[in-house]
Amino acid sequence: MKERSYRRAVTTSLLVVATPLALSFVAYASGTQLSALPATTKVPMKRCILDTPSARYNHMTYLKQRRDQVVRDGSRSGRVAPSLMSTCRGCHGEQSQFCDKCHERAGVRLDCFGCHRY
């Protein structure tokens, strides 16, 4: 490899390595960061199904359990009836404001709404 092209390649790769850091500073300065909590309709905390931290880490398991309960056991019993249309949406109004906000940002694919309508 010629000295000149070698130097050019190394400089380019250094720029590539430094890009994310630079972009992070830009994002910080322009304030385009995600808020800590997704938007929900204001409701008293006592009605929440899970407290925020548990919901954060366990909502996927919770939803799958409720799904199995409804689809396999045919039961809609529980403190909050497992129903997307009639109960979930009561507090968590919009898919774009509630689910997608974190999921899109984190690159975690949602496959709920291929079948279900929010």
Place this chain on the structure above:
Amino acid sequence: MTTVNPAPESTQRAPANLLVPDRKLLQRVLGSGGDALRQCVQCATCSGVCALAAELAPLPRKEMLWAQWGLKDRLMADVDLWLCHECHDCTRRCPRNARPGDVMAALRRECIAHYSAPRLLGRAATDPTQLPWVVLSCALLLGCGMWLWDATGTGARELAARGARIVMPFSPQLPHGLLIALFGTVLLFDCIVFAVGLHRFWQALTASSCHAPTETRAAPKTSPMGAVIRRIFWHHDFARCTEAAPRRVSHTIVLFSMLALGLVDLWVLTARFNPLRNGLVYPLGTTDPWKLLANLAGVALIAGCILMTRDRLRRRLATAEAGARPTGTYCDWLLLGLLLTMALTGFVTEALHFMRADELRVFAYLLHLVTVLTFFVLLPYSKLAHVAYRTVALIAAERQGQRRPVAALALNNERAP
């Protein structure tokens, strides 16, 4: 033992000046790649063809002689050992097939094992039969950490933390706090081992009369440290080698991809404390610049490792064709293997995550973590320790002036007045 730096009055007494060989050194060098050492007849072809050898203090001829004699003290305090970048110009042209390049590599390994503490781990890192035990210990360490985090509720507390930053760990059993604690401890251990080893190494280098500063050289324009960093950064020494010119490219790729991956790791692991970030900080989105950089660097690391492997296999074939026994440079293969395994298990984990194979994903992630842990535990004893040792040796060489007169090198030592 040899007195490397005899004081003038002590040279009058014979016992202090006796050269006492270290037979074990010879055994170890013979056993770890330098098995053709005994072929050397000191013709000095190697020093003649070496592009990195100083005009008046050539290598590797004198190192070959010292190794044959088993003069360990002299070799362990030898800067020139580290000036060699293993291009094998000498190996190719050696008329006796003594493979000086491999001997130099074996001596450098010996140097790392000699200075690093505890020696037990140093020897374990150079012995292939010990590798399963090291890996098992690392797996056990990780398991203990997981159990401790679970039993004390530290993990649950971390997951329940409310704050401005949301961190979703890749697996709830392996929260970032555990990873920071575990890898932080191992890194601290590495730093201590490096500090002890480099201190001993530097003492030996500066005490050795082989490297007495010479006043003939004008004061350098820049600091030795800056000069060395530039030299390493632009791979100047690799560029001077002719036989292994492609290694400049592969070494650059591996070096910079490892730096990039280290940077991403730091960014991710410190996300919880990073004032630049708030909101959902982990996982990173698919198009997040950090994620893209990590993937790019991972691919580059694999490519660089493959280039290095190809280079080593070619040389192995050439050695076999020349009728010599192929070298068993376990340390080189161990490092290449660990790097490749780290990168591949990382990519497999990522793929399984996208394929939504959750149990397999966690299993692959555990494999990845055990490999990374093994890498960090063996770091100060492995081939990668050359990052520290070579840098220190190059700084010593820059400080002393590389092209020093031969009188300062040999005459003090080898001829008693």
